[in-house]
Amino acid sequence: MDLLHSSGVELVQYLQVNYQDAQSWFTFISFAADLRNTFFVFFPIWFHLCEAVGIKLLWVAVIGDWLNLIFKWFLFGERPYWWVHETQFYANSSLPLVQQFPITCETGPGSPSGHAMGSAGVWYVMVTALLTFGLQKKQPGFQKWCLHVLFWTMFWVIQACVCTSRVFLAAHFPHQVFLGVISGLVVAEVFGRINAIYNVTFKQYLKITLFLFSFALGFYLLLKVLGVDLLWSVEKAKRWCARAEWVHIDSTPFASLVRNMGALFGLGLALNSPIYVESCKGKRSQQFSFRLSCIVASLIILHLFDSVKPPTQREFLFYLLSFCKSAAVPLAAVAFVPYCVSQVVNQEEKKLR
Secondary structure (H helix, E strand, O other), X not given: OHHHHHHHHHHHHHHHHHOHHHHHHHHHHHHHOOHHHHHHHHHHHHHHHOHHHHHHHHHHHXXXXXXXXXXXXXXXXXXXXXXXXXXXXXXXXXXXXXXXXXXXXXXXOOOOOHHHHHHHHHHHHHHHHHHHHHOOOOOOHHHHHHHHHHHHHHHHHHHHHHHHHHHHOOOOOHHHHHHHXXXXXXXXXXXXXXXXXXXXXXXXXXXXXXXXHHHXXXXXXXXXXXOOOOOHHXXXXXXXXXXXXXOOHHHOHHHHHHHHHHHHHHHHHHHOOHHHHHHHOOOHHHOHHHHHHHHHHHHHHHHHHHOOOOOOOOHHHHHHXXXXXXXXXXXXXXXXXXXXXXXXXXXXXXXXX
């Protein structure tokens, strides 16, 4: 593994030295590939354009990130920014200089890359949905081929940018982002074949949420009893990060777990609520103007909502509020916003009568 890691560090150095001017671009790519944007941007857009795609998008994001956490706990992957300081590989030579950035110091294990896995899964769902819509009309074979080439080229360019960004920032080794992309594609492909996710009751959502949380927590506690601390990477991040303020609690393994469980719980609550049935299952919900209004209103409200950050002084309170905040995202986009928009439209129609 030392040879694999050292070659990865060489690539990190090469990118940082030769593409230093692209730092802001790589930082933006990593920010855009964060799953937060799936919840706050992609999900509300797709849900109101095509409900099935929105639901699948959230399931792929949540389950993919949950699996990413389990994989990381199994694989014990290093990260470049701390590995160079702890390895004995460079014992007889000077340590390679690896630059760090404000978003470098993530605290979870490094393999597989969560950004690469999430990006691959989410964009796979969106690209296949775009192709399905684009190929609904009868088109010549050449136009279909061009459409496939266009969208899949876009997909792989995005994945290449995300992977390069994570390596440039010294957050991951190349093999970790590659494994992340493959894992994300597998998760998205599997959920593309599971139609049961579109008819899940709230009771089933609750059971699934409790099972996923209990499994992860139980696995952590079991290994803790056996003397294995699965939060070993947090200590390494705090020790080797260039600046203490770059280590954020929201990058810890349990922070991602509670966010994902909150989002899944909120989706189940929203899809099985009476106001969802009232506002999203009627004739008005088929109107493009209604859907567009819901998209715009959801994006504005969720943007304001995202600006409110849970306090980080107490870990338990932070995790609890993170769960509630994540649960409120699908609740707002799926149930409350459409309901409010429909009420406003009803009032306008009454005035015109």
